[in-house]
Amino acid sequence: MWRYEGVDGAVLVPPAAAVTEGFPTQSDAESWIGETWRELLDAGVEQVTLLEGDREVYGPMGLRPS
Numbered sequence: 001m002w003r004y005e006g007v008d009g010a011v012l013v014p015p016a017a018a019v020t021e022g023f024p025t026q027s028d029a030e031s032w033i034g035e036t037w038r039e040l041l042d043a044g045v046e047q048v049t050l051l052e053g054d055r056e057v058y059g060p061m062g063l064r065p066s
Helices: 026-042
Strands: 002-005 047-052 055-062
Touching (some): 026 047
Antiparallel strands (some): 047 055
Protein backbone atom coordinates (compact mmCIF):
# COMPACT_ATOMS: atom_id res chain seq x y z
CA MET A 1 0.00 0.00 0.00
CA TRP A 2 1.16 3.55 -0.63
CA ARG A 3 1.27 6.17 2.11
CA TYR A 4 0.53 9.63 0.71
CA GLU A 5 2.55 12.53 2.12
CA GLY A 6 2.93 16.27 1.83
CA VAL A 7 6.22 18.00 1.04
CA ASP A 8 7.10 18.01 4.75
CA GLY A 9 6.44 14.28 5.09
CA ALA A 10 3.14 14.73 6.91
CA VAL A 11 0.77 11.88 6.17
CA LEU A 12 -2.22 13.02 4.11
CA VAL A 13 -5.75 11.72 3.90
CA PRO A 14 -5.73 9.66 0.70
CA PRO A 15 -7.12 11.70 -2.21
CA ALA A 16 -9.88 10.37 -4.46
CA ALA A 17 -7.29 9.13 -7.00
CA ALA A 18 -5.57 7.02 -4.33
CA VAL A 19 -5.74 3.30 -3.78
CA THR A 20 -6.13 2.67 -0.06
CA GLU A 21 -5.97 -1.12 -0.22
CA GLY A 22 -2.96 -3.28 -0.91
CA PHE A 23 -1.62 -4.49 -4.25
CA PRO A 24 -0.99 -8.14 -5.13
CA THR A 25 2.72 -7.45 -5.76
CA GLN A 26 5.26 -4.66 -5.36
CA SER A 27 5.47 -4.52 -9.14
CA ASP A 28 1.72 -3.82 -9.33
CA ALA A 29 2.09 -1.02 -6.78
CA GLU A 30 4.96 0.52 -8.74
CA SER A 31 3.07 0.27 -12.03
CA TRP A 32 0.04 1.94 -10.48
CA ILE A 33 2.04 4.87 -9.09
CA GLY A 34 3.68 5.28 -12.51
CA GLU A 35 0.24 5.64 -14.08
CA THR A 36 -1.36 7.93 -11.47
CA TRP A 37 1.38 10.16 -10.05
CA ARG A 38 0.12 13.22 -11.95
CA GLU A 39 -3.38 12.93 -10.48
CA LEU A 40 -1.92 12.47 -7.01
CA LEU A 41 0.33 15.50 -7.44
CA ASP A 42 -2.67 17.55 -8.59
CA ALA A 43 -4.48 16.42 -5.43
CA GLY A 44 -1.67 17.77 -3.22
CA VAL A 45 0.42 14.63 -2.70
CA GLU A 46 4.11 15.53 -2.94
CA GLN A 47 5.69 12.18 -2.06
CA VAL A 48 4.75 8.58 -1.38
CA THR A 49 6.16 5.72 0.67
CA LEU A 50 5.48 2.09 -0.19
CA LEU A 51 4.40 -0.01 2.78
CA GLU A 52 4.05 -3.73 3.33
CA GLY A 53 1.87 -3.87 6.41
CA ASP A 54 3.55 -1.44 8.81
CA ARG A 55 7.01 -1.89 7.26
CA GLU A 56 8.37 0.76 4.88
CA VAL A 57 9.55 -0.98 1.69
CA TYR A 58 10.97 2.22 0.19
CA GLY A 59 10.46 5.90 0.07
CA PRO A 60 9.70 8.58 0.46
CA MET A 61 9.69 9.07 -3.28
CA GLY A 62 8.93 12.55 -4.61
CA LEU A 63 6.32 12.84 -7.35
CA ARG A 64 7.64 16.02 -8.98
CA PRO A 65 9.76 15.42 -12.09
CA SER A 66 13.39 16.50 -11.75
